[in-house]
């Protein structure tokens with residue numbers, strides 16, 4: 001499990017690109033922190049601290065979810081569902097305090113007029129498979145008769161669509177016809193940065209986005225406490241409990257590859 005490492009490689013070109021996208025708000029570690037860090041590493045962190053962090057993260061994600069819904073209601077970006085706590089912190093353990101990353105998975109479903117088709121491949125070495133998610137536009141002409149105002153992506157002219165309707169998901173977060181994990185990660189960071197000032201947490205906490213290629217990672221602190229939170233995003237495989245997600249596999253994972261993760 002190396003997703004935590006992605007954001008920690010300042011030499012990583014892609015990470016730097018993401019970093020530029022989110023401005024200059026990048027965490028720079030003070031070398032004087034080292035002594036403190038070594039002390040912290042020896043402390044066995046009690047479970048209630050993790051519980052507190054998980055609770056705080058869940059409350060934050062609930063607030064974000066309200067705004068995700070509001071902001072995305074009329075768009076053709078993926079529909080975002082309530083976050084699910086994943087990873088060791090939400091299982092109640094962590095190797096040491098320094099490494100605690102509160103990871104959540106945000107399930108996505110296709111927006112109106114679109115459908116997702118998972119194309120799974122077996123990698124051979126493990127039971128875990130990789131998926132590509134093919135996005136297809138769907139006819140919404142029938143729905144229009146039922147009072148839906150959107151134009152049909154398939155049966156209205158390009159001119160009408162361009163003038164009266166926001167772009168299709170195919171033209172925002174996709175590469176060819178497949179959602180691009182890195183574009184989606186940058187989109188999440190933009191959403192988080194735009195919504196943050198409206199949240200009650202913003203009164204007492206400061207948010208810093210951290211570079212991450214395949215997720216949206218940030219640190220919040222209030223001068224006394226701080227939490228590192230990572231938003232992963234994924235698509236459910238049919239009606240199963242399995243998700244293909246943005247979480248990277250060891251080695252190189254291409255930007256349109258979504259490994260089976262949870």
Ligand SMILES: [Zn+2]
Pocket residue numbers: 138139140141142152153154155
């Ligand atoms: Zn149609």
